[in-house]
Amino acid sequence: MDLIGPVSRSYISQRTKLHYADWGNPEAPPLILLHGGRDHCRSWDWTAKALRDDWHVICPDLRGHGDSGWSRTGYYPVMGYVFDLAQLVVLNDLAPVTIVAHSLGGNVALRFTGLYPDKVRKIVAIEGLGFSPERQAEREAMGPEAIWGEYFDKKREAAARQPRRYATFDDALSRMHEANSYLSKEQALHLTQHAVMRNEDGTFSWKFDPHLHAWPPEDMTYPQLEALWNRIECPTRLIYGNDSWASNPEKDGRIRHFRNATVSAYDNAGHWVHHDRFPDFLEELRAFL
Template structure:
């Protein structure tokens, strides 16, 4: 897998008073395609897929609030609804009436929620290992969720930001989380995912408070209700070696009107990095007739 040197355009929009960043691959006359990254990730994680898809689509990849080069939401718990609102702001700022969406992990849940809340605004939806709420999963009681959240915030307030001597050290940390990555892939992710500190060291760009899970998240019933409202063709892509359950075995598929499931063998949760060409082929075939 090679990532070309042609750099996309770095752009910004406003949402809830925040200055949010997105990466724009051009081809503005083509149908718009949003690529929505997962938690603690960033928009340039999509570069390999974006370069290939930009021939047929106006590819736009936002940095979700608190991620990448987007602003941090002081005092926010970064709820799913906040991220969904930011997508509506991005679509409005760019004049996108209807978009195709590819979302990974948490970005998949954001994309599913957006498509369920605004079904008329999505032409097609691809979710890469991104269904994280299942019929068999039962949430903790509200008092426990709030107590856990408060404790997490206290711990994060005392936590020192980790500093790495070089970007290469950050790349090693990424490989430690996903050994399937090549060194070139890890360096690309670290280069765009890290910032230089005043002392010359490097730290991750994302807001550490993203690690505190909001206690007021959507219920399973809320999610099922949203999934059932999705009107566009939907492709759920599962990875054979992911830590997430298979959507079919977990009883997810029956809650969609127009969903199909594809499975990628030999891939973990970051399947677009583990099997990039296979994932790209699935996406291109599924989105082939988007107007």
């Protein structure tokens, strides 16, 4: 008998218990669906349900997100997420794996694929390249004192701020819909149900760590990141929404750093293309995979 939903599983990485949803069918080729920042693994449920008959679908919660543990220091470098992904692949013997990832998850997945090009069969990154070259240049021009000063300020704010509390579930639901107006009522309800926890006083808060609002400044340089992208050997699809803040790599030139990548862009879609244009996204995804 088919499972109604996924099984919750966990593994240890960097002394932290991390959660993932396993949709079964372990004899099928492995497919990892990786969410974005301040999101959770169950945001992929529609895609997972559509693909579970042909794939062994695994949806991780990034550390500090969903039902995964929080960092004790509130420190979340991007390469730490990359290590967590590598652990998931190695411990479960998933290579060569196919990866579909969104935003922060796309950034993580592309770095992993550049580090280990032989471990990835195909990759789809939805708005996963980060800020545009123009925005990156503006940040570099700030100087270390401004960059680190801003980070320290945000860390202090995160430490002093309690997770936001919503008096009712409907209040949290309204905030979810406010964050992405393209969501249907059904989508917003499902995403919110898996995004909140109930506090002892009866209020609702998001599951993610408030320290995720403070991104550590130290990271690999942009030339190093571009060199990683250039190491990716497998077919790569980069997906963008034309109503998003994200910069299309065909227009800003970053596509030149990829050997085997194509770009698709959607009208009437923002940053969450896989929600905003789900039927069309799923059709493209099936064809590419």
